[in-house]
Amino acid sequence: MRNYEWEAIVSCNTAFDGQFFYGVKTTNIFCRPSCRSRTPLRQNVQVNGSAEFFIHQGYRPCKRCQPDAEVLPDPKQHLIRNAKRLIEERYQEELTLQTLADSLYISPYYFHKTFKELAGKSPAQYVAEIRIAAAQALMNEGTYSIAEISSLTGFKKPSHFSRVFKRLTGESPSNFRQKVLK
Ligand SMILES: [Zn+2]
Structure with a gap:
């Protein structure tokens, strides 16, 4: 974490909202910089530019500042973005509907149906x-x-x-x- 990020957290600076989020390791909750909740100990704070990062790490969004409110408008869109990223990163490997669905923790049937509905093509395509x-x-x-x-x-x-x-x-x-x- 950089000094200016820490200063933004301490001063609850709204100017940094959307630029980064911070998670508190001891409570497993993540917040926007402007959140008015009690300032955590610096050593327990982790910073990342994406709210999804904290969700994947198992952090819960703070109820007060709701850091997940804007970034995850639609869980299906979120799923398709992750699926596309996965394919773009791993196209050199053997990719089946089953391996992709397993990596996304959903059923192959649901994955295929949702992908086709939102992306307009099958995952295989x-x-x-x-x-x-x-x-x-x-x-x-x-x-x-x-x-x-x-x-x-x-x-x-x-x-x-x-x-x-x-x-x-x-x-x-x-x-x-x-x-x-x-
Ligand atoms: Zn908060």
Whole structure:
């Protein structure tokens, strides 16, 4: 924690609301900087820019300053944001509906239904899009073979990679590669 953050907490400075939140380890509650609750001991305070961070760490939002009120307007939107982030971070691994749903602590059925409803596509389609975008970026670098790119972007077999690539871009990986390398 930086000094100005601590000063904002001590002085209940509203100017810093939304910029960061603070959690108190001894009470497991997190607050906005402006909260008028009793000033905690500095050594027990943890600061983070995101309210979600504290929720994931198991902190409860303070009833007085309600630090979760604006950041989590809709739990479904929140779920989709987390799901997309998860896919963007882990597209190189084997991702199934089951592994994604497990990571989000929800049922595969609910995950698939909610994702499709809010994102307008299935989770599998989103995984494919992220992988193919990553593959195109690697092809632009020009240093990897198609088989290498296939495995670097989470495909088990180059033939599967080629099929998905063609479905999403309208051309085969080798055609695309020839174009970008010219
Ligand atoms: Zn508070």
